[in-house]
Amino acid sequence: MMEIFFKPKSIAVIGASGTPGKLGYVIVKNISDSDFSGEIYPVNPKSDEILGYKVYRSLNQIPGEVDLVVTALPTPKLTVSTLEECAKKGVRAVIIESAGFAEVGGEGKLFQEQIVDIATKNNIRVMGPNCSGIVSRDIVTSIYPMTRKVPNGNVVLIGQSGLLAAGMASDIVENESLSINKICSIGNKCDVNENDLLEYFGAQKDVDVISMYLENVADGKNLTKIARKVATRKPVIFLNGGRTEAGAKAAMSHTGSIAGNSRIVETAIRQTGMIKADDFTELKDFAKVFSTQPLPKGNRIAVITLAGSVGVVVSDLCAEYGLELPKLTPETTDSLKELFDTPVANPVDLYFSVTKIGFTKTLETTFPDAFKDPNIDAAVLILAGFEYTREAVQKKIIQRIVKEVGKPVVVCMIVGYNRFKNVIMDELGKELPVFPSLISGVKALSKLCEYGIRHHKNALKGR
């Protein structure tokens, strides 16, 4: 029953504050600024009104039912007593944002055990403690002020790190770099964990991609079982924090994660067909590729370049990441040969075509001709930060062609002036996956192909 967290009819914020900047203020403001249309009940023993909402002295004074409680209280003790009040009120879901629980050990651990105890006995689901909760179109419980509404996107991020999930959330939403559906920060996960969310989002039709950052797993066996099922339906990208001894040591002091199950996780990733990311950039980059591009049926790549040398290096990288550069069909090479000073090959070097018919025309003829070739499953398109590239981006020429051809593409930016490069990265980057280096683009595409090939095989088996 995760639904109640994401689609409650009423929310109470315990520890709400009328002082801008305070966490209890930001949370109310974020919920208020979201599309949440239910009842908002700020709870504070000393205030009467916060952001126009009537404030209640305590949870039990709220007249109606409360579906979800969000707490941002100064001490674990207060949180425990709040949970007892939740039980009395019949609340079914609680997000505990405060820290000071299991992650600090000692007494904090005992407080967390009390919370689990109350929750279990009273059938309450708890997200956290030590988390930022949810960032979505409908609800934002994050402690970072949001400057923009979350799009009704198709990507879910699940993170075990409060600060990062919060910082990353505002980053991604503000910069529109990913089409986010929801971001969940699950902290110490004393109850709600990755398995609950993976199962829930695995079944949600509007979610196409799930990206997770975890420093430990609650239940490896169950994860393997659920992930195997979900990963055949949609890509699950996994960044395993603490996968080395050094990382596990750091994770222990960060979230109190017990070292030693990282090997289980690495095995689970391999066996279930999840996609392994190595850092946060990859976690986001891979999600971008998977959420914007169709799945290829194979790994036969056309490399489209303006500079021969870049074509050479991309060819090397493709080979190193398991991608193939097939020959184009005679039909394609014949149709293109007038626009080439050397025999038409793959990498497809657009340089001569650009000098002959200009960049825009080249994009409209030479590029799609090569890209459509039946020998080709996907393309790496190299762009440079020049004035004419900016024009093509702003006139949506590249975006339109990629859509028309209907095959996956990754764009790599190489050289060029920053003043154009940034515009291109950002503007084009809102629709297509654009990478600042060849390595990152080719690696991301290799993940897409790997998953696409497996997906296609499974589909054939399923017939």
Next chain:
Amino acid sequence: MMEIFFKPKSIAVIGASGTPGKLGYVIVKNISDSDFSGEIYPVNPKSDEILGYKVYRSLNQIPGEVDLVVTALPTPKLTVSTLEECAKKGVRAVIIESAGFAEVGGEGKLFQEQIVDIATKNNIRVMGPNCSGIVSRDIVTSIYPMTRKVPNGNVVLIGQSGLLAAGMASDIVENESLSINKICSIGNKCDVNENDLLEYFGAQKDVDVISMYLENVADGKNLTKIARKVATRKPVIFLNGGRTEAGAKAAMSHTGSIAGNSRIVETAIRQTGMIKADDFTELKDFAKVFSTQPLPKGNRIAVITLAGSVGVVVSDLCAEYGLELPKLTPETTDSLKELFDTPVANPVDLYFSVTKIGFTKTLETTFPDAFKDPNIDAAVLILAGFEYTREAVQKKIIQRIVKEVGKPVVVCMIVGYNRFKNVIMDELGKELPVFPSLISGVKALSKLCEYGIRHHKNALKGR
């Protein structure tokens, strides 16, 4: 005698043009805009004046001596006859920028052979053909208009790709992303090749780092011999284009490079202690790290972070790239313990310190204390794109501390708003190596440590 290319007293441009936009115009303009203080002789049978310079009908009508000739002529045949004139005039160095030689095969190959023949008989050194020549403070022969003067930096780039060397050159110089000394585009290298330049720049005191992109090597044995000597004195970074079968095939159609010697090159890189880059971003990134940071004596890294999870992932990456995260000394942990809510460890999590004493104060106390620790050789500093980070960058706080501590650092940007991120990347990036991902930063630092350790060992042996 490479000196004549870089410090000629007089330059003639054959094929000079008075029409803005034409290659023969851009070359004269670029030389004119550089700090070149010798004589400039444009040669064109039909013009009288170009950009204020007296134009000569032919090379032999130039009254004085000509040290260096730059040609941008429409046909290989004209280039050959120009070379004959050069011989008569006693010119000792020629840069041939035009294409249409060995790289197109057939007749072009024969023209190139004629050039080599004339050059050898008359003791002329030739750079090119099919190249962009030199980009430096004193001379710019590139066909890309330069918008800014080349700094008197300490990095040399040598590239076999005309377009890229030219595009990359204007990119780097305009964006001030690398402290360039010279960029050389050597094209078909019918005479002057990487070995000549490696030997020359290896001996130049103002050059600290040499980065090379090559699609083949002229003489592998000689390269190994020279590189072994140079690489003990200064870092040589090598991007080997065509290191896989697919890449070699692409290189063949690009520069007519003969496939098959790429294995020799890979062996040479390993044996000589050159630093291997995998794409152009790494070629530049590694150069940035080596040219701005001191060499560490070991691989013991402090990870300085604002988010625990980022510390975890950097720890993983450090382990995967052969770097160690030692404990800090008791002196350091004692002096810092009041600024930490958990025991002071490595990764050093500044979060609590920032909430307690603010970001700037944390940068001025907590960060340098950990960085100075005698157990630490180098640091990975994680920054986020926030307002306070921008302030610290613009007040040069980070730059000053890094300088004072005197140990190498790489900065990785993680999360944060683009409007700050770009400022930080660009402004801080002018002085320190700043990376957009954890992987790229850690990888670059691992290369620095690897070289530093070897360098230190050699220095001890040399005693």
